[in-house]
Amino acid sequence: MTWLITGGAGYIGAHVVRALTEAGERAVVYDDLSTGLAARVPAGVELVRGSVLDAELLARTLAGYGITGVVHLAAKKRVGESVERPLHYYRENVEGLRVLLEAVVSAEVPSFVFSSSAAVYGMPDVDLVTEETPCQPVSPYGETKLAGEWLVRATGRAAGLATASLRYFNVAGAAAPDLADTGVSNLVPMVFERLTRGAAPRIFGDDYPTPDGTCVRDYIHVADLADAHVTVARALRSSPGTALTLNIGRGEGVSVREMIDHVNAVTGYDRAPTVTPRRPGDPARVVASATRIATELGWRARYDVPDMITSAWEGWIGRHPQAARS
Known part of the structure; x- marks a missing residue:
């Protein structure tokens, strides 16, 4: 098959592109490069620069590359x-x-994988979030992801597409230093940025109803996430018309304080965090049940938290060599 990966020059997208190509699939990247980097696109993979709002360019791309x-x-x-x-x-x-989706239906593309998010669940009051846990997003971002799932499912049903909505939990790590996250909006690079400029890592609230008072999350290595895409893509190919909704996580909760301790251990900085007030809308605990994807597709995560932090740190010091501890 030939897969079009929209956002394929981004942090997660570039990992998905590499995983698909290494698995023997053909890939074409479609990205407006507003946050993505052309340098992340592997040699031999075509890059089409454009917006998903550009219907004409999408139609030409789907037809021209036989997507x-x-x-x-x-x-x-x-x-x-x-x-x-x-x-x-x-x-x-x-x-x-x-x-x-309109372009996909017109071009009769049979398979569609949608990047959703654990943000669709909002603030669930359960130990493990299953795919049946009620979705009550608390931000416009989460709302757009849930609306996207509805749109994908309805279109798949009407047009006979095989579809999957993948609810990512907290993504970290890198499969290679050149694919590392260059932003500082996720916890691990946020802590790196604070440590390497001489500032203490921040904890937003330590009075949550969790064992150490800080928020608990499920962290998934981006290489595992990319591998899950390969598994799901192949499942759709072999099951026309199917509709999947799957959590992508490890099923293990790690607190913010524990993550900072792990980062200190890997980087050698050993700087105690400071506590600041809670951020509005942060749930105390969001941890995936990863049972469905394991049962239905035989997929399980392979990497643990130290693997994520070590690989992310290698990418960080590759871009900031002065940050490495002697």
Whole structure:
């Protein structure tokens, strides 16, 4: 098959592209490069620069490259920004998806994988979040992801597409230093940035109803996440018309304080965190049940938290060599 990966020059997208190509699939990247980097696209993989709101370019790309499956990762994803700019997020994430699906249906592309998020669950009051846990998003970002799932499922049902919505939990790590996360909006690079400029890592609230008072999350290595995409893509190919909704996580909770301790151990900085007030909308605990994907597709995560932090740190010091501890 030939897969179009929208957002394929981004942090997660580039890992998905590499995993698909290493598995013997053909890939084409479609990215507006607003946050993605052309240098992440592997040699031999075509890059089409454009927006998912550009219906004409999408139609030409799907037809011109003989696309037989789409992995849709292109989206705006900053929760705080989504609160400030909800119209922008609905336009990019929901209208962009609608335009893309319209092009996919017109081109008779049979398979569609949608990048969703654990943000669709909001603030679940359960130990493990299953795919049946009620979805009650608390941010416009989460709302756009849930609306996207509805749109994908309805379109798949009407047009006979095989579809999957993958609910990512907290992504970290890197499969190679050149693919590392270059942003500082996720916890691990945020802590790296604070440590390497001489500042203490920050904990946003330590009075949650958790064992150490800090938020608990499920962290998934980006290489495992990319591998899950390969597994799901192949499942869709072998099961036309199917509709999957899957959590992608490890099923293990790690607190923010524990993550900072791990980062200190890997980097050698050993700097105690400071505690600041809670951020609005942060749930105390969000940990995946990863049972469904294991049972239905035989997929399980391979990497643990130290693997994630070590690989992310290698990428960080590759870009900031002065940060390495002697």
